[in-house]
Amino acid sequence: MAMLEVNNIHTYYGNIHALKGVSITVEEKEIVTLIGGNGAGKTSTLRTISGLLKPRLGDIYFEGEKISDTPAHELVYKGITMVPEGRGIFARLTVFENLDMGAYSQPDRFTFDDDLDRVYQLFPRLKEREKQVSGTLSGGEQQMLATARALMANPRLLLMDEPSMGLAPILVESVFETIVEINKTGTTILLVEQNATVALSVANRGYVLQTGEIVLKDSAENLRKDEMVQKAYLGIE
Amino acid sequence: MSETKPKKTTGRVNSFKIIQAIISVLFLAFLSWRLYNVISSGVYGPDTWVRFAISGLIIGSVYAVIAIGYTLVYGILFMINFAHGELMMIGAFSGYFVFEALKSIPVAATGMSFLDSYQIISVVLAFIVGMFMAALSGYFLEKIAYRPLRGAPRLIPLISAIGASIFLQNAAQVTFGPQRRTYTNPDALLRSQGWRIPIGGEEVILTYTGVLTFVLSILLLIGLYTLVMRTRYGRSMRAVAENKQTAALMGINVDRIISNTFIISGALGGAAGVMWGIHNGIIYHFVGFIPGIKAFTAAVLGGIGNIPGAMVGGLLLGIVESLGPAALGIDFQLKDVIAFSILVLILIFRPSGIVGEVLTEEKV
Numbered sequence: 001m002a003m004l005e006v007n008n009i010h011t012y013y014g015n016i017h018a019l020k021g022v023s024i025t026v027e028e029k030e031i032v033t034l035i036g037g038n039g040a041g042k043t044s045t046l047r048t049i050s051g052l053l054k055p056r057l058g059d060i061y062f063e064g065e066k067i068s069d070t071p072a073h074e075l076v077y078k079g080i081t082m083v084p085e086g087r088g089i090f091a092r093l094t095v096f097e098n099l100d101m102g103a104y105s106q107p108d109r110f111t112f113d114d115d116l117d118r119v120y121q122l123f124p125r126l127k128e129r130e131k132q133v134s135g136t137l138s139g140g141e142q143q144m145l146a147t148a149r150a151l152m153a154n155p156r157l158l159l160m161d162e163p164s165m166g167l168a169p170i171l172v173e174s175v176f177e178t179i180v181e182i183n184k185t186g187t188t189i190l191l192v193e194q195n196a197t198v199a200l201s202v203a204n205r206g207y208v209l210q211t212g213e214i215v216l217k218d219s220a221e222n223l224r225k226d227e228m229v230q231k232a233y234l235g236i237e
Numbered sequence: 238m239s240e241t242k243p244k245k246t247t248g249r250v251n252s253f254k255i256i257q258a259i260i261s262v263l264f265l266a267f268l269s270w271r272l273y274n275v276i277s278s279g280v281y282g283p284d285t286w287v288r289f290a291i292s293g294l295i296i297g298s299v300y301a302v303i304a305i306g307y308t309l310v311y312g313i314l315f316m317i318n319f320a321h322g323e324l325m326m327i328g329a330f331s332g333y334f335v336f337e338a339l340k341s342i343p344v345a346a347t348g349m350s351f352l353d354s355y356q357i358i359s360v361v362l363a364f365i366v367g368m369f370m371a372a373l374s375g376y377f378l379e380k381i382a383y384r385p386l387r388g389a390p391r392l393i394p395l396i397s398a399i400g401a402s403i404f405l406q407n408a409a410q411v412t413f414g415p416q417r418r419t420y421t422n423p424d425a426l427l428r429s430q431g432w433r434i435p436i437g438g439e440e441v442i443l444t445y446t447g448v449l450t451f452v453l454s455i456l457l458l459i460g461l462y463t464l465v466m467r468t469r470y471g472r473s474m475r476a477v478a479e480n481k482q483t484a485a486l487m488g489i490n491v492d493r494i495i496s497n498t499f500i501i502s503g504a505l506g507g508a509a510g511v512m513w514g515i516h517n518g519i520i521y522h523f524v525g526f527i528p529g530i531k532a533f534t535a536a537v538l539g540g541i542g543n544i545p546g547a548m549v550g551g552l553l554l555g556i557v558e559s560l561g562p563a564a565l566g567i568d569f570q571l572k573d574v575i576a577f578s579i580l581v582l583i584l585i586f587r588p589s590g591i592v593g594e595v596l597t598e599e600k601v
Contacts, residue, residue: 052482052485052486071485072482072485073486073488073491076486076487077488081486089483090476090483091479092475093476093479097475100472101472101473101476101484101489104473104487104488104489
């Protein structure tokens with residue numbers, strides 16, 4: 001049984017049919033990526049899985065349990081956490097307070113300290129800035145904070161929406177190194193990316209979305225070799 | 238064309254700033270001249286000034302407690318809860334009925350009523366019931382008048398708030414009658430009693446009710462500030478205020494936080510109502526309106542959405558309103574004019590308030 005099973009979901013924004021029957025499966029300990037252009041429905045898919053949007057048709061199962069009717073704030077307790085698009089930092093809270101909010105679903109103070117140590121080890125920069133108001137962080141640091149905050153919830157499935165957005169190429173590389181590192185500790189990752197080159201370099205499998213539909217699914221390796229993917233998303237003629 | 242446009246804008250901003258500066262200077266000069274005249278004429282002795290300052294601080298502390306209610310709700314929902322003054326009225330009536338009920342219970346051991354036999358318990362009970370009833374009303378207010386309009390354009394919940402305010406006033410009028418009622422305080426809190434402080438050969442009375450009001454307000458403000466800034470619960474409130482969707486992704490139940498915010502803000506309003514009743518004595522169905530608007534002014538003065546700002550704004554407004562008429566040598570009935578002139582001036586010249594919060598795009 002797959003960890004996450006998305007069966008033929010249709011999601012609407014008002015009358016706009018954003019997802020036209022998207023089906024995805026994510027196995028435990030995998031990194032799966034959704035790639036596609038602007039408006040392809042990548043973010044909508046993640047938002048539907050995380051409970052921020054409700055699918056009008058279709059079901060979502062997490063570890064065998066139906067979650068398509070579960071509100072977003074309850075999914076965190078089941079083990080799904082999302083790093084939202086644009087990072088969603090609480091700009092007027094300090095770095096520490098942001099991390100504390102990440103651990104909102106973990107009421108145990110004892111594990112809190114361990115979790116905090118763990119994310120500070122992963123992102124030493126955040127420890128230096130612990131008391132700083134997070135709105136004053138640089139873009140790269142904010143991405144670290146958003147990822148660290150999500151990890152504070154000890155997710156089994158981490159949904160990441162465009163972690164490379166607005167970052168310098170050198171930072172993008174380090175972000176993806178961290179993603180691989182997080183995955184090695186046993187966290188399953190579903191990654192949405194416009195930067196298909198990096199996404200396919202770390203992922204095990206990938207899905208290509210176009211105007212709300214999956215047009216291609218394969219292993220990351222095969223997708224990298226696919227002519228259509230190369231032309232449309234990797235910039236290789 | 239494209240080059241002239243930005244120039245025009247900066248030109249406009251500059252002329253506005255110049256006019257603003259000229260007006261401010263003229264206004265300040267006028268105020269100083271009036272103040273100088275009044276002080277040099279010696280109409281008011283030092284005892285009178287102290288009396289004004291004390292009453293200003295007391296009323297200001299009540300404004301501050303009510304203003305926090307506005308600011309909390311605004312911080313989270315970006316709407317002005319214009320029915321907040323009515324929550325204060327509900328608190329005032331609840332406290333009144335608690336006192337009346339306790340007055341009618343005889344205690345055999347002392348031969349007096351419960352109210353006079355157990356005065357501290359009676360006052361505490363009045364506050365608990367007043368806060369509870371106002372909190373309950375706040376909870377249902379949000380459920381009925383605001384929650385269905387979540388996500389609607391911002392003007393619509395505002396209109397709903399004004400409707401709720403009118404509804405609550407009239408409901409109170411129908412239920413309790415239009416007459417004015419007088420709080421019967423326990424003996425220790427008689428409104429004429431207090432510490433007598435000699436100042437400049439005269440005696441200034443520092444009433445017990447006034448001290449109770451001031452001290453309790455400050456305690457409530459400190460308590461609330463600690464809750465919001467120092468606890469994880471307060472942190473989650475601030476997280477919801479900043480970004481509801483991300484807050485939900487952290488596992489925070491946004492709807493519950495919003496409900497609780499109305500409960501907390503209602504409880505503060507209710508406490509203010511009981512304080513108002515105990516200190517000022519007279520309550521009626523319309524009693525929440527003017528303090529409500531004043532506290533709104535205080536919240537705007539301090540920067541709406543800003544908790545320390547609302548506290549400072551409330552105290553400042555109370556003092557200015559109390560000292561203002563005397564300082565300017567104008568009629569005392571014009572104190573409301575002073576308060577609302579401040580509201581208009583702040584809205585025109587410094588909409589972010591004196592504490593000066595930087596408003597995020599969403600809030601503006």
